Amino acid sequence: MFCIKCGVKLADTEKKCPLCGTVVYHPTLKQEDVPPLYPKNRNPKLQANPKAFNGIIIFLFLIPMLICLLSDLKRNGELNWFDLAAGGILLGYIVVALPQWFQKPNPVIFVPCDFFAATVYLWYIDFATKGGWFWSFALPVTGGFCLIVCAMVTLTHYLHRGKLFIFGGGFIALGAWTIMLEILLDLTFNVAFIGWAIYPLIVLALIGGGLIYLGISASARETLERKLFF
Ligand SMILES: [Zn+2]
Incomplete structure (x- = not known):
């Protein structure tokens, strides 16, 4: 036929x-x-073979590590800054590539893990360089940011409604976080307190408030929808 x-x-x-x-x-x-x-x-x-892809990605992360190791050794005859560079590359691997090991990476788990890895890395830099800024600055700043982001990720992941309220609240919390950032900068590094954080706070609070208002008012949502879409 x-x-x-x-x-x-x-x-x-x-x-x-x-x-x-x-x-x-x-x-x-x-x-x-x-x-x-x-x-x-x-x-x-075609179905991707995750093992082969992960192998290539590990290789891609090992190349810059090796370059850092060799250039640090060659320049100084000993290792001076390799540990810091290697830590940064390792952190990049944990954040970018590690979730790809899993079939369905759950952001509720890997986002806190990323923050934890970043905090450990910051602690190590502070320790290795005798910076004295980890406990009074880096930990509360990354910790506060981590709490806000993790709360937003967890809520949007498990709740299927109320995204406008979650993001609105997140923006307002970020505004409060910038105030904390300025205060801690002042306390740790003796940067003059001039209140610059009030400006991002106002902008973030306006965005957050606008999102919450959209969440409450159905007519405002419709008006915006008509303006944005034909
Ligand atoms: Zn035919």
Whole structure:
């Protein structure tokens, strides 16, 4: 049997030409359940092999590490800053590549893990350089930011409604966080307190308040929708 339009050879079971889509109808042939001559999908999607991809990504992260190791050794005859560079590369790997090991990476788990890894890295920099800023500055700043982001990620992941309220509250919390940032900068590094944090606070609070207002007012949502979409 052949397609009447394009002439391609067809199985007797074919109800439609797989090439041009013309409906096949042959009054004297019974269309039985025989497998068709051609696969239904002309370009079957290839399934990625996560193990091979992860291997390549680890290799890509090891190259800059090796370059840092060699250049630090060559320049100084000993390791001076390799640990800091390696820690940064490792942190990049944890944040970017580690979730890809899992089939369905759950942000509620890996976002706190990323913050934890970043905090450990900051602690190490502070310790290695005798900075004295980790406990009074880096820990509360990253900790506060972590709490806000993790709360937003967890709420949006498990609640299927109220995203406007979650993001609105998140923006307002970020505004409060910038105030804490300025105060801690002042306390730890003796930066003059001039109150610059009030400006991001105002902007973030306005955005957050606007989102919450949209969440409350259905008519405001409709008006915005009409303005944004045709
Ligand atoms: Zn055809």
